[in-house]
Amino acid sequence: MPSIELHAAQRDELETIENLMQFYVYDFSEWLPLKLGEHGLFNIQPKPGYWRNPATQPFLIKVDGELAGFVTVDDDIHIAGAEFNIGYFFVSRRFRGQGVAKFVVSALLSRLPGQWQIFHIDVNQPARRFWARMVPALTLGNFTTHQLAVDGYQCTLYRFESAPQRP
Numbered sequence: 001m002p003s004i005e006l007h008a009a010q011r012d013e014l015e016t017i018e019n020l021m022q023f024y025v026y027d028f029s030e031w032l033p034l035k036l037g038e039h040g041l042f043n044i045q046p047k048p049g050y051w052r053n054p055a056t057q058p059f060l061i062k063v064d065g066e067l068a069g070f071v072t073v074d075d076d077i078h079i080a081g082a083e084f085n086i087g088y089f090f091v092s093r094r095f096r097g098q099g100v101a102k103f104v105v106s107a108l109l110s111r112l113p114g115q116w117q118i119f120h121i122d123v124n125q126p127a128r129r130f131w132a133r134m135v136p137a138l139t140l141g142n143f144t145t146h147q148l149a150v151d152g153y154q155c156t157l158y159r160f161e162s163a164p165q166r167p
Contacts, residue, residue, distance in 0.1 A: 002063045002095075004103045009058040009070070014051055017058050017070045018044075024090040031123040032153070050074070050087075057112075061091065061104055068095040071104055073112060079146060079159050082117035105134055109162035119150065119157035131158060138162075 009017060025034055025042040037043045050056055055075035061068045069091040076085050086108070091100050109116070118135065120127035135143050135158045143160035 002098060002100070003065070004068075004100055005062040005065075006059050006071070006104050006107045007062070009060050013060060014058065016060065016067070017072075020067075020070050020090055021088070023092065024088060027090070028124070031121060047076075056087070059104075059108075061095075061100065063095050063098070063100055068092050068100060069104075071108065073108060077117060078119065078148060078150060079117050079157060081115050082159060083114040084112055084116045084162075086118050101130060102134060106138065109138060110164075113162050113164040115159075115161055117157055117159050119155045121150070121153045121155050123153070128156065131156070135160065 021044050022042055025044050028034060029042070034042060051058075053074065057073040059071050059073075061070060069089075071089045072087040074085050074087040075083065076087055077083075078085075086105075089101070089104075091104070118131060120131055122128060139160045139162075143158050146157040146159065148155055148157060
């Protein structure tokens, strides 16, 4: 089993996350009509003020000490009552299928107990399969699903409560 770490990114590590966003967007270009710019990079900009929003919490993922991805938690809520949302979630292809994403989600839910929403665009089949397995397992079946359009794309949204971990 690899050693997996999830640590809160510091301000000077935001550039690392923005660099990794190129790979995140590249993966999404399989399902969305995203275009490369004339200099060979995707034109990506987080929503205005995203990094300055106090509710935005960026994390870096490391496997055996090696950078493996990132995840952000924010308050971009689409369903009433939710407090936390996974804004971006990226695990480098080399580390997929090794329990890294499962570890990261479990760690986030234990660090941030409360009302959660997690959603994916429906055309992203790997995400659809992952969340369809993860959410029931992590919530012991205590969740609701909702179908809605986000930015014009049909999405499945999971809504549930994460309880604080007992010592």
